């Protein structure tokens with residue numbers, strides 16, 4: 001049986017009552033303390049919308065990542081899904097890495113060819129000589 005939580009707007013008393021679905025909406029509910037009918041139904045948040053951060057974390061689920069080191073194609077596929085999920089263009093280097101992974105190249109070899117990877121240069125443009 002569902003229970004409903006109310007707060008009395010007169011005396012601020014919070015209480016729960018049990019009603020069947022038939023009773024709910026037909027039965028008048030009164031505050032058990034002051035018998036006021038000025039009640040406000042308290043609706044508990046059932047599901048909070050997940051933030052972008054949460055989505056990223058679930059995409060980068062460690063269980064999902066386990067074993068990907070030995071499977072460049074799966075890694076490439078996952079990275080592609082990630083960028084599609086974000087709806088962002090991750091840049092030509094990212095796309096090249098994904099392409100190479102999907103062709104079965106090992107991450108080590110790709111890193112050798114693309115030395116800027118992993119340096120996390122904070123968006124510095126190498127052509128500026130910084």
Ligand SMILES: [Zn+2]
Nearest residue numbers: 008011031034
């Ligand atoms: Zn009350």
